[in-house]
Amino acid sequence: MIIGTHVSKYIILMSRKEINKLRSALIAMVLLLSFSFPQSNSNGEDRAWQTIVNGIQYRLFILSGPNNVYVARLDRQSPQVTIDSSIAQGRVSGGLETVRAMAERNDESISYWGEQWGGRNQVVVAINGFFYNPETGVPTSGQISSSWYAKRFDERENGSGFVWTLERAAFIGGCVVHNRSRQVITFLENGEVQPFDNINVPRGDDQIILYTPQYDATTQTADEGIEILVELNRPLMILPSPAMVTGVVRAVRDGLGSTPIPFDHIVMSASGSAAEIVRKTVQIGEQVGISQEIRHLDPSCKTPNPNEWSKAFASIGASYVFLKDGVIQRLGETGQILRSARTAVAYNQDFIFFLVVDGRDRLNSLGMSMVELAVFSNNYLGASWGTALDGGGSSTMVIQGQLKNNPTTEAQEANSSSRHTERAVANGLMMVNILPKKISTRFKPGDEVTIAADSEVNLRLGPGTNFPVLSTLLPGSGGVVIEHVNGLNGILAKGLYWWKVSFGEYEGWVSEEYLR
Incomplete structure (x- = not known):
């Protein structure tokens, strides 16, 4: 009784933030009893961080439970690496695509990182994104991709999403308003x-x-x-x-x-x-x-939030914020408490983390609850903030084009022979290494060119095979190279050099290999 009295008096004197941190520590202490430290690999050594490119590393954590947690981290101080978002089929009007296909679509495409077009995306890590309408393929929240505000976040949407800016700032969006x-x-x-x-x-x-x-x-x-x-x-x-x-x-x-x-x-x-x-x-x-302006408020939609959306480079919707400033959040919905496959983004002042947890597999990986995900992010990774994306059968991590985890949908869970295939989703997040801009000087504006090919050639809406086809050109078609105000004539993208050419009724981009 005396101990209890003293504890009560002490807690009364603590600030709300201190109480929250104490609660988080107690939760973590209890849950860590259910985790062991990562088991050793076949060589008897701990699986350490593996450098994929400078500034981006990967590590697999094998925990008791059992649970397999796949983690990639991006060094926030490395200027040549960045975060970007991907869009299924390149269109928010509605489309579904696997994470691997989205990574391939964006790999070697031109980027606006550094506030100029011309660098190329080397997609190093890709994960699935937020929830979507399975019938239309339209994401259920907003999205920013390569600085383009591609889909508005819902008005007064609380917990709008993970945000990464051109200034390398990261935050989790609160309530947003578009006046x-x-x-x-x-x-x-x-x-x-x-x-x-x-x-x-x-x-x-x-x-x-x-x-x-x-x-x-x-x-x-x-x-x-x-x-x-x-x-x-x-x-x-x-x-x-x-x-x-x-x-x-x-x-x-x-x-x-x-x-x-x-x-x-x-x-x-x-x-x-x-x-x-x-x-x-x-x-x-x-x-x-x-x-365009996003008025940013706290979750109550009343108090201004100091984090600025201006010049946001990448953002997608997010669901539960399980970690706030180092404090594990109290979450009570059924979907938060049950163990499942998870995809999440977490961060601290040094790193951005992508996390994918396998689930629905009692022999290999059960999955995690949101609190377990928070404890892992905070104690194993040192993250201060964390938010969940779409999970379950959507949870996918791809590194350099290779599927790393073992996605399991409900249908695959019932039929073990069809397990571990990717689900098509509406969007995703990527860790990208920016390759230097390269330009061909073969042509110049005003040069007359001819299509030299044995069959029809695609005239595209942008420099790269990731852009839609505007029209097709017959062999022998004549055109004129025209000025491009953003200086991208001859730009290298998707393994080819591209030129903006006028063919009478149509203006678009053609690969240099088909021009004479």
Whole structure:
């Protein structure tokens, strides 16, 4: 009784943060009794971190339980490595793809890391992302990919997602708000400002919707309304006014829907009364600026959150935040308590961690509850923050194109002969090593070129085989190399050099190997 009294008095004098940390320590102490330290490998040695490329390492933890935990970590001080997000089939309009296929799609593609286009992605590690609609393939939360705000996070969405910025800052988003008056197009010729309604969603009546290359190959709109093609100087990122992403109007398509979306362009699509405003304001050759802002609040959606979304480079939705500033969170929903396969992102001031835990396999790996995941992240990795992504049969880790873990869906669990195959998902996260920019000088703007091939050649919307096909060109077709304002003519991407060429009705990108 005396001990209890003294403990009670001591706890009363503790701050709330100290109480939370004490609670976390007690939880960790209890749960660590169910974990042993990593078992040794076949050589009798602990599985240490393996360097894949400078700045990115991998390690497999084999725990009692049993549990297999696959962990990759990125050194936040290594400037040539970064985090990016992947989009299934390259389109948020709806698509599903395995993590391996998404990694392959992004490998050797051009990047905007360092705030300039031209470096190439070497995809080192890839994991699955957030939940999605299995019928449409559309992610159920927002996404930022290579600085492009590709899909808005839901209004007042609490626990919006993991965020990585161009300044190498990392945080877990709280409640987000898009004030319409802060999502604006500025027509720089006359200074007029026009709010827009959304990005990369089907256009409704009397709306202005902005479409980025991550939406689909085209806007998929009906013929009524007006669509303005704008070539940008950088991705359409989150950049609050008075800052803006600027661009030049290249085409005005009135009464023509389904406008193709080149890789460094957007399409401003307006209908009804909004179309009338745009018709009176925009002309080819004029400059426009676009500002976007996310107001960031704490989970209550009342108090401002100090973490800034401006210049976010990569983000996807996340579910449970199981670790906050070193404190293990109290989670009570059934899906949080039960052991299952898990995918998560955790971090501290030194590293970003990707974690995948195998599950649904009583002989090899049971899976973890959220609290167990928090204890592991905090005690084994030294992480201070952690949040879960989609788990279960979606949990997948791929390293340099090779599947590392053993995904098990419900159907595979019932049929052991079909186990360990990847589930197609809607998006993911990647650890990427940025390779240097390489340029061919074989041609220059104004050069006449001819398609030299035995069969049709693809004219693409961007420099790389990861971009959609705009049209096909017959052998012998003649064109002219045209200026590219972002300086990417002759750029190396996806193992080929690419040139922007005009073939009369169409302008697009062609591989140098087919040009003479």
